[in-house]
Amino acid sequence: MSAPFTLYTHAGPGPNPIKVAIVLEYLGLSYTTIPLKFGEGKGTVKDPEYTAKINPNGRVPALIDHGNDDLVVFESGAILQYLAEKEWDMQYDQTGNLSGRTPSERAQINQWLSWQISGLGPYQGQLAWFVLFHEQTHGEKPNGSVITRYQAEVERLRTVLDEHLGQAEGGYVAAGRVTIADFAILPWLKVSVLVGEKLRPLGEYRALKGYVDRLEGMEGVRGAYERLGVAL
Numbered sequence: 025m026s027a028p029f030t031l032y033t034h035a036g037p038g039p040n041p042i043k044v045a046i047v048l049e050y051l052g053l054s055y056t057t058i059p060l061k062f063g064e065g066k067g068t069v070k071d072p073e074y075t076a077k078i079n080p081n082g083r084v085p086a087l088i089d090h091g092n093d094d095l096v097v098f099e100s101g102a103i104l105q106y107l108a109e110k111e112w113d114m115q116y117d118q119t120g121n122l123s124g125r126t127p128s129e130r131a132q133i134n135q136w137l138s139w140q141i142s143g144l145g146p147y148q149g150q151l152a153w154f155v156l157f158h159e160q161t162h163g164e165k166p167n168g169s170v171i172t173r174y175q176a177e178v179e180r181l182r183t184v185l186d187e188h189l190g191q192a193e194g195g196y197v198a199a200g201r202v203t204i205a206d207f208a209i210l211p212w213l214k215v216s217v218l219v220g221e222k223l224r225p226l227g228e229y230r231a232l233k234g235y236v237d238r239l240e241g242m243e244g245v246r247g248a249y250e251r252l253g254v255a256l
């Protein structure tokens with residue numbers, strides 16, 4: 025029997041698909057992966073076949089749940105919530121641990137999930153683009169003030185997270201246990217090494233390095249990185 029899920033991933037270290045692989049691994053759900061390249065043309069995130077049938081936004085991740093009439097979901101936050109809520113409502117786990125067992129827990133988890141998706145991800149993503157890809161794409165060095173702006177915002181966001189983790193119950197961002205919010209944040213902290221000295225090393229913060237180490241020690245996390253071929 026083929027795997028119940030198909031996960032569209034990045035043929036590289038893109039952090040957003042890794043979040044979904046972590047949750048699938050954590051829940052012990054089997055999946056096949058289809059790695060797509062950045063750019064345009066066949067086999068890329070902008071392949072018209074992919075944007076027509078899977079993700080009109082031309083990005084990864086996207087997930088197909090073959091056990092639910094081949095439901096297609098794109099946007100990592102929506103996918104994490106879908107898997108966690110399906111787990112809560114249906115057969116996958118029934119503990120509600122990942123998504124929150126009460127409206128209050130869900131609000132706390134979703135505020136940190138939203139913080140990652142609307143803050144850390146986009147700002148760090150733009151910083152990485154200007155540092156790593158702008159010159160090769162446009163043939164000129166990026167404007168320094170653009171780098172400074174994104175750098176400052178990512179540092180500000182990391183400091184917010186660091187201060188929160190310093191006093192958060194259990195050392196996780198919400199509900200005193202690991203949730204989809206932690207699994208969304210981890211790959212972004214890890215991938216930040218790609219911009220080198222543009223961001224402070226995680227070890228210079230009070231809590232970030234310990235947080236990453238704790239999450240990395242989890243079997244589901246290790247399994248996801250291994251499965252997607254991204255160095256842990």
Ligand SMILES: N[C@@H](CCC(=O)N[C@@H](CS)C(=O)NCC(=O)O)C(=O)O
Binds near residue numbers: 039062
């Ligand atoms: N908000 C989206 C962002 C997805 C995203 O930007 N994914 C990156 C890979 S990590 C991508 O597909 N980039 C391709 C591109 O920018 O063309 C999500 O959370 O799923």
